[in-house]
Amino acid sequence: MRSHVLARTIVSLTAVAGIAAGSLAVAGTSYAASAPTAQSVVAAPAAATSTENFGLTTAEAINVQTFLAGDWNYTGKLDGQLGTESWKAFQRCLKKYWGYTGNIDGDPGSNTIMALQRLLKDSYGYTGKIDGIAGTETRAAFKRFAA
Template sequence: MRPNALGRTIAGLVAVAGLAAGSLATAGTSFAAPAEAPQTSVGARSAAVLATQNFGLNTAEAKNVQEFLAQYWGYTDSIDGQLGTNSWKAFQRCLKQYWGYTGAIDGDPGTNTIKALQRLLKADYGYTGAIDGVAGSGTRAAFKRFAA
């Protein structure tokens, strides 16, 4: 009888742990996501747009950057004016070779990518701010000059 009681105790603990984990998972996502909406191609397109980071460039300026990246840094995606992951991977290759970027070539224009971009912009495009990794108004204005 004792082994059966032990088995039921273990089964009960596993069930409680499973319920608790499920509750925590649900609680974590319930605050992050709004009410469920049907997934459409428009929703997928919005997610793709959110994955781009043009840092103030309009579509024509971003296309200029992509053409530069295609010509010199191995960018092979479409020239669409949306600086997404592959655009930033190509830019990181440039920044790694010439402007002190030491991070991964991952396409994420994070702090280290922006610092290297700021060094490039300071050298040739009139950026006068700090090399701080923040894409503020000075960085954005110099990036526009780069893209022109």
């Protein structure tokens, strides 16, 4: 009787091992890489220079660019589009006088806006929080700055 139980146990273990091995083999083929497909390569268009005027008209933005050209090494066009080069020049100003601590990268992100808000609070009637959000109060004070 004991040999019969032993034999049945061995058969059961062998069956379990076989099932497990078969499952692994199937799993291996189910995850096999498919044949490569031909794809055409399309060149991405060049990134357009984005502008952020924060509500300024073209004429007002030209006033800002003129200010930046006079004192902050802005050498771009006076086109009324505050793009990367305009914001780099503005960041140089903000870094020197208004506590901007970020990189001079031309991205008018929240750090740039907080420094701009400090400038606007000092002399252009901004009464909101220094929160890095260019909301309606920030935009109104920026228009006064640009006038």
